[in-house]
Amino acid sequence: MKPTKGLSIGALSQRSGVNIETIRYYERIGVMPSPARSAGGYRIYGPEHVRRLHFVRRGRELGFSLDELRGLLHLVDGHSFTCAQVHALTTQHLKDIRQKIADLRRLERVMSEMAAQCTGDQVPQCPIIDALFEMRPVAV
Secondary structure (H helix, E strand, O other), rough: OOOOOOOOHHHHHHHHOHHHHHHHHOOOOOOOOOOEOOOOOEEEEEEEHHHHHHHHHHHHHOOOOOOHHHHHHHHHHOOOHHHHHHHHHHHHHHHHHHHHHHHHHHHHHHHHHHHHHHOOOOOOOOOOHHHHOOOOOOOO
């Protein structure tokens, strides 16, 4: 990859695959460091910004929240991270993913049961609609 120097926000967006408004948002919330500014006040990004955006984008693809990524980046920025710290954060993230999968499986079971009760006939009553109107919580 060719070294990058003095990228505009548009070029950074193109290079990283992250849209301009998202880049600005990441700057506001401290996920991205503030870039240098040109004499005209335009943002000037360097290779470290490209690298960091790739890190954030990949982390988001893996389901890490911005807070989790901020925590990882804090460790990286301070050059004080240990593999054990990263492992602990990743293990917790994996636990959260497994819980979401279990919740989705329960939701799938409930929705399948509701759909199975429907005959598809043109009747004034629909078991799916009736189930949604019920006051009791659905056991998922």
